[in-house]
Amino acid sequence: MKGTVGELGEFGLIRELTSRLTSTPAVRIGPGDDAAVVAAPDRRVVASTDILLEGRHFRRDWSTAYDVGRKAAAQNLSDIAAMGAVPTSLLLGLVVPAELPVTWATELMDGIRDECQVAGASVVGGDVVRGELITLAITALGDLRGHEPVTRSGARPGDVVAYTGWLGWSAAGYAVLSRGFRSPRAFVEAHRRPEPPYPAGPAAAALGATAMCDVSDGLVADLGHIAEASKVRIDLRSGAVDVPSQMYDIGQAVGVDPLQWVLTGGEDHAIVATFPPETKLPARWKVIGEVLHPSALPQVTVDGAPWHSTGGWDHFGSPEGS
Amino acid sequence: MKGTVGELGEFGLIRELTSRLTSTPAVRIGPGDDAAVVAAPDRRVVASTDILLEGRHFRRDWSTAYDVGRKAAAQNLSDIAAMGAVPTSLLLGLVVPAELPVTWATELMDGIRDECQVAGASVVGGDVVRGELITLAITALGDLRGHEPVTRSGARPGDVVAYTGWLGWSAAGYAVLSRGFRSPRAFVEAHRRPEPPYPAGPAAAALGATAMCDVSDGLVADLGHIAEASKVRIDLRSGAVDVPSQMYDIGQAVGVDPLQWVLTGGEDHAIVATFPPETKLPARWKVIGEVLHPSALPQVTVDGAPWHSTGGWDHFGSPEGS
Incomplete structure (x- = not known):
């Protein structure tokens, strides 16, 4: 044609x-x-x-x-x-x-x-x-195939926070591309073509997820949406989140802490959800934090402390947003 | 604000x-x-x-x-x-x-x-x-509330063609506005804010309409879509279509045959449908033609003859389309 x-x-x-x-x-x-x-x-x-x-x-x-x-x-x-x-x-x-x-x-x-x-x-x-x-x-x-929709507002103190899919890969790929490089290929590909874990959404509903959203604005920002809607605090354990060794290499090359990509990069469309603590989660879900009662701290903390980052995109502020 | x-x-x-x-x-x-x-x-x-x-x-x-x-x-x-x-x-x-x-x-x-x-x-x-x-x-x-959807492809020879709503009002209003005028107000208003006859759609389905569409590209063009999809010819009776006297006045002022607006103007979102000939149509429906077997003539004719007009909008050709 x-x-x-x-x-x-x-x-x-x-x-x-x-x-x-x-x-x-x-x-x-x-x-x-x-x-x-x-x-x-x-x-x-x-x-x-x-x-x-x-x-x-x-x-x-x-x-x-x-x-x-x-x-x-x-x-x-x-x-x-x-x-x-x-x-x-x-x-x-x-x-x-x-x-x-x-x-x-x-x-x-x-x-x-x-x-x-x-x-x-x-x-x-x-x-x-x-x-x-x-x-x-x-x-x-x-x-919905008979399941109740899982909104952002159902997280309860005591719930665990878990995700499935990829975190930070698209952001790392973006960092590579924006500096004029075309590799490592896996990250560039992740930026060009995310692979959301579609079946995990309905599966989470069947497992009894109390709150859920896809990570489009960045993990901290999107968990902030859940914390805000559910009137809870969420604490993440940074050591629990997967940071592949190659991502450290890219981070070193471009001068960025790769944890920043994992915690604030959007566009990978991982799915993050909260579950009652007794839930038996399949291996595809990685537990990375817990839901707490609200406190004087920010609604999302990392290792018990505020996360210092801009956190996610605002379409009216960012050069190329999600 | x-x-x-x-x-x-x-x-x-x-x-x-x-x-x-x-x-x-x-x-x-x-x-x-x-x-x-x-x-x-x-x-x-x-x-x-x-x-x-x-x-x-x-x-x-x-x-x-x-x-x-x-x-x-x-x-x-x-x-x-x-x-x-x-x-x-x-x-x-x-x-x-x-x-x-x-x-x-x-x-x-x-x-x-x-x-x-x-x-x-x-x-x-x-x-x-x-x-x-x-x-x-x-x-x-x-x-759909239990009714079968009424598509463009179900018109059969012998069916009557009827419409409800307004035809040509928006096009007449557009002609007025494009010449820098702001009245007659009813037509300008019709261009700015169409009033589709929403309940007529489900009502037509309940009455047994065989084909239906809204008039967004113009009556002749949209009936052409029905004729094409249904593999029939449709003949309109120009005298049966409502042309308000004020529309003749505007037509005279701007040098346009008002029948052109009625037959080719879109954007009013009238609903046009075909019905089995025995259907008892409520007064809101105006019968304006009939469905015929296909012939050598164009798929939509007016008073038995081809309608000489550009007919409807093409988004890649018109200056301000529907």
Whole structure:
């Protein structure tokens, strides 16, 4: 497929994009009508929306269109899993400049489709408009399969804090890329294409998680959201969090304490949750702290003391936020 | 509330926006968590996404923020109704420049909230990011209440074609505004704030509508979508479509045949549907044509002949599309 999206036109581009999609039995009506229809067997639907802008959330010189698609979908599908739900479907609003190569748009779609398949979902609809700046608006839907949704507000003193997935890998990869390097590859790849532990969300709900969220703003910041909503304090044990030896090497090379990446890096979309202390957690969950009664200390402490860091992103302040 | 969204910051703006929202019993978990949870009693959920860009889909000098919100929500909620479903909820992805007054954003939110209330829905979540151009990404969800979704593909030869709502009013209002006038007020208002006939969608499903869509691209274009998907021809009787006398006056003033607005104007979000010929249609439905077997003629004809017009919008071609 050659040419630009301007040459192809709106309806041609939509045809080209939808022709690449696959479907699951949950999809009752897919793209092409006024709206999509998706199964919601639980009688409740879980829904989340994210917007991503070129230059702010992704860069065409750092990531392929395919990886942008994978990452954009992952970010949103991860929010569904973090409620304890199974992702079912995704809708894509897409702003594209007329001069964008059609191949960029189709590879983006391939990435979104493939990430949806990893999560068990499929793309069911969307909208395409012409604009100056590539913009992705993604909405994911999911089904709770009979479990109660796990919110941020249910953590209780005495609960343990555990996570599954990767922490700090994307931030380390970002540090590498922003200094003009392309390796170590595993971290660069983690920045370009996170791998959220989708099944862990519903599994945590089944295990009786009391609170949960995905790590998109950074571990300390996201646990702060749980502590705030649950009116508790959370203390992390820094020694309990996995910091791979290669991350120390990168930290030394670029002059950053790798614990900073692990505690404040977002975008890996690990899942962090609190569980009653007696919960038998499968090995995939790593216990890294505990829930305490509120005190004069900050709502999230590390080894009993305040963590001195900016902590997470603010979209109106950071150069390239989550 | 004074100041700009840049001064207020992301979390402050989100707080300010969500504080204005109201809720319905269908909302199980509203804004503030990883995702929202909404009732889907039918076990299927209807979902649609639209993107609107400043300068392309709305202008700050033509419309207030409140009206932009009303219109953006209406456009999306109307897609839900046009499947035969009752809108339940809406998610808003919002790109805002740092220098945007906070009041513009809050008034936009008020408009979205109020249009949701008209439709019986509420805002359950969203995302806010900073960017150069105001961009709205709206996803609406709805419930079918046991009815089968009415698609574009079920029209059969012999069916009647009927619509309810307004046709051409927004286009006439646009013609007035684009020539620098502010009246007649009813048409300008119709352009700024369409009034989709939301309850007519589920009612049509209950009446046995065979195909349905909302008129967003223009009557001829949207009936073309039905004809294409249903593999039929549709013939309209131009004399059957309501053309208010004031629309003739505007047409004379600006040199446009008002039938052009009625047949090709989008954005009013009337609902057009096909019904078996024996259907007893309530008075709100106006029969304007019939479904025929396909022939050598175009898929949509007016009074038996091709309609000579560009017909509807293409987002990559029009200066300000739907």
